[in-house]
Amino acid sequence: MKLTLNIWRQSGPDTDGGMVTYHLDDVSQDMSFLEMLDVLNEGLILGGDEPVAFDHDCREGICGSCGMVINGDAHGPVQTTTCQLHMRSFEDGATIDIEPWRAEAFPVIKDLSVDRSALDRIIQSGGFITAPTGSAPEAHSTPVPKADADMAFENATCIGCGACVAACPNGAAMLFTSAKIRHLNLLPQGQPERTDRVRNMVEQMDHEGFGGCTNTGACARSCPKEIPFESITTMNREYLRALRAKPTSV
Numbered sequence: 001m002k003l004t005l006n007i008w009r010q011s012g013p014d015t016d017g018g019m020v021t022y023h024l025d026d027v028s029q030d031m032s033f034l035e036m037l038d039v040l041n042e043g044l045i046l047g048g049d050e051p052v053a054f055d056h057d058c059r060e061g062i063c064g065s066c067g068m069v070i071n072g073d074a075h076g077p078v079q080t081t082t083c084q085l086h087m088r089s090f091e092d093g094a095t096i097d098i099e100p101w102r103a104e105a106f107p108v109i110k111d112l113s114v115d116r117s118a119l120d121r122i123i124q125s126g127g128f129i130t131a132p133t134g135s136a137p138e139a140h141s142t143p144v145p146k147a148d149a150d151m152a153f154e155n156a157t158c159i160g161c162g163a164c165v166a167a168c169p170n171g172a173a174m175l176f177t178s179a180k181i182r183h184l185n186l187l188p189q190g191q192p193e194r195t196d197r198v199r200n201m202v203e204q205m206d207h208e209g210f211g212g213c214t215n216t217g218a219c220a221r222s223c224p225k226e227i228p229f230e231s232i233t234t235m236n237r238e239y240l241r242a243l244r245a246k247p248t249s250v
Contacts, residue, residue, distance in 0.1 A: 069166055
């Protein structure tokens with residue numbers, strides 16, 4: 001395959017950036033998107049140029065590190081992570097525009113790499129449970145309705161990649177935050193902090209500068225783990241309940 005790549009290059013968070021065009025020949029359709037970028041970077045390094053910076057780690061669709069906007073879509077034309085996107089999803093001779101996540105709360109570090117620590121701070125504000133340490137309890141000692149267990153697991157699959165933020169026209173983090181809240185609030189182990197959790201996490205989300213939700217659904221359509229859109233509704237309901245409730249801790 002022959003490709004034309006228009007890639008956002010920015011040397012640092014305090015510098016201006018712009019699109020730079022590169023040409024690649026002999027790209028295998030079996031390569032992943034990140035492997036294609038590896039080939040590009042090898043050529044740039046051999047030519048004495050600065051390689052393109054991008055985030056990655058496991059390259060198995062698990063860690064959530066990779067993320068970029070490809071031809072206007074978060075993670076590209078397929079609902080998956082960028083590392084699991086393969087070049088067979090593109091036509092020979094295609095022109096591909098590659099940009100970093102675009103959100104006020106995700107400042108660019110360099111090129112395609114952005115600072116997503118705002119998501120970590122949302123989790124730190126309340127994404128935990130109070131539980132004694134030691135050996136794991138017997139699996140059947142705490143009954144959980146299957147429907148609740150299934151929905152909790154479905155929300156717990158969120159990998160925090162930030163695609164929902166990048167896809168949202170408002171740069172909202174509602175889907176991410178609601179997934180982290182809902183998967184704990186559905187379980188008995190999450191009940192002691194339930195009120196404080198939703199209040200603290202929603203307020204931290206607002207503090208980080210994420211936008212508001214206008215129910216476009218773009219977040220759910222781009223989510224590689226298919227977090228249900230209805231989780232946002234549940235979070236809003238939980239937040240209103242938390243505002244009326246007496247704080248459970250100091």
